[in-house]
Amino acid sequence: MARVDYPGVVGELIGELKRLPGVGPRSAERIAIWLLQNERANPLELAAALHTAKTEVRSCPLCGFFATSTGCSVCDDTRRDDARLCVVEQPAEVLPIERSGAFNGRYHCLGGKLSPLDNVTPEDLRIGELVRRVSASAEPVEVVLAVGADVEGEATASYLADVLRGKNCQVTRLAQGLPAGGGLEFADDLTLTRAFEGRKNF
């Protein structure tokens, strides 16, 4: 018996949606049907937004953040503190730091973290650009390593500290300890160890 299925074009749309992170086969089908049937859906506007974003967004050659042909909103901002440079793994990590308001300097996005298991070596990251940036600075720079507290993040931080030693900069690293709002009963051993190591006079 010949089974009925969606027309091929709908199947292709479901296939593309299924590839998105966090979207499974059933969600993909539900989203596709919603896009084609719901009167509030704008599939053509979504298609146009995808096309525009993909063709217009590039990586800033200096800092690695998202940029367009009109420039990079971090590098073009004249009110930032040139004496501080925050190193993050991914450009998307600039946003939570900006939302916190804790930092007003420049950024440098590595594009990843050192991970021998995934074949990510120093040459794959924007480390050469970072060293050139620090060396080219007229005044001494504080390089804040805002990489993750996982194994690869630690390895990346150690490597960067080695590479930047003797350069015109001071290297610092984000504090590790209890997350805000987190009770002691939810803290793991390593977090507690770091929190004790980093304790301060009160």
Added chain:
Amino acid sequence: MARVDYPGVVGELIGELKRLPGVGPRSAERIAIWLLQNERANPLELAAALHTAKTEVRSCPLCGFFATSTGCSVCDDTRRDDARLCVVEQPAEVLPIERSGAFNGRYHCLGGKLSPLDNVTPEDLRIGELVRRVSASAEPVEVVLAVGADVEGEATASYLADVLRGKNCQVTRLAQGLPAGGGLEFADDLTLTRAFEGRKNF
């Protein structure tokens, strides 16, 4: 202090993704960044699939299932039983019935169910088309009401049974009872009542 944000085109993409069912603000941001950064992402192919599906897919004027300019895969299938017509609420519900293999007749998609609270009246559904289809049939038709077992589904089934009374058809309704694989401890009162009412000789 001027806060950094994504370039406007990325913000627009996140805005469109956020409108999809089951996709919240954080998922939308994650999907957008994945689409723009991951080497396995194909945003332009997703855009093309959206565009093609939206412009090519239409509703079959006879049965209401998804159709393209080349026709409707249900109505064009000559091996189906013309004497059975399965009435479903939404075209997407044809697929699970087809996957079950339990039915080999024709379909009629209403486009919704009667719901006075949502201002869905008989005129909003493809009920006139259903009556014309049944009346136009040369042989008597079994109309299988495969609408949901919720309040609106019951109301829709009752209304359809009234409208089709005296026409050249026999109206049946899907059985209600225990779902396959479901133990008695998970069945609610109404399901158990329906299962007792519909009990059969064994």
